[in-house]
Amino acid sequence: MLKNGLVEKVESPNERRASGLYITDAGxxxxATVRDIxxxxxxxxxxDVPKEDRDELLRITKSIYKKIIEARTP
Known part of the structure; x- marks a missing residue:
C-alpha cells in the first residue's frame, strides 16, 4: 500500500523509532470506490430475497458474531 500511494508513513517527531501509517487521499x-462496488x-x-428474509439473516448473523466476540473475551 505504501508503494501504491494508498498510505503514507510518518515518523513521530518525539520518537525516531516510532512511526504511523496514514491513509492518503488516493487511499x-x-x-470509497470499493464501498460503492x-x-x-x-x-x-x-x-430477489424478501426483506423479511434479509432482516432475519442479519439478525442471525449478528447473533453469531456476538457469540464469537463473547467467547474470545476473557
Missing amino acids: HELA VKQQSKDFFA
Whole structure:
C-alpha cells in the first residue's frame, strides 16, 4: 500500500523509532470506490430475497458474531 500511494508513513517527531501509517487521499478514494462496488453487489445478490428474509439473516448473523466476540473475551 505504501508503494501504491494508498498510505503514507510518518515518523513521530518525539520518537525516531516510532512511526504511523496514514491513509492518503488516493487511499480514501479507493476505499470509497470499493464501498460503492460492495453495496451494489450486495443489492444485486439480495435483489430477489424478501426483506423479511434479509432482516432475519442479519439478525442471525449478528447473533453469531456476538457469540464469537463473547467467547474470545476473557
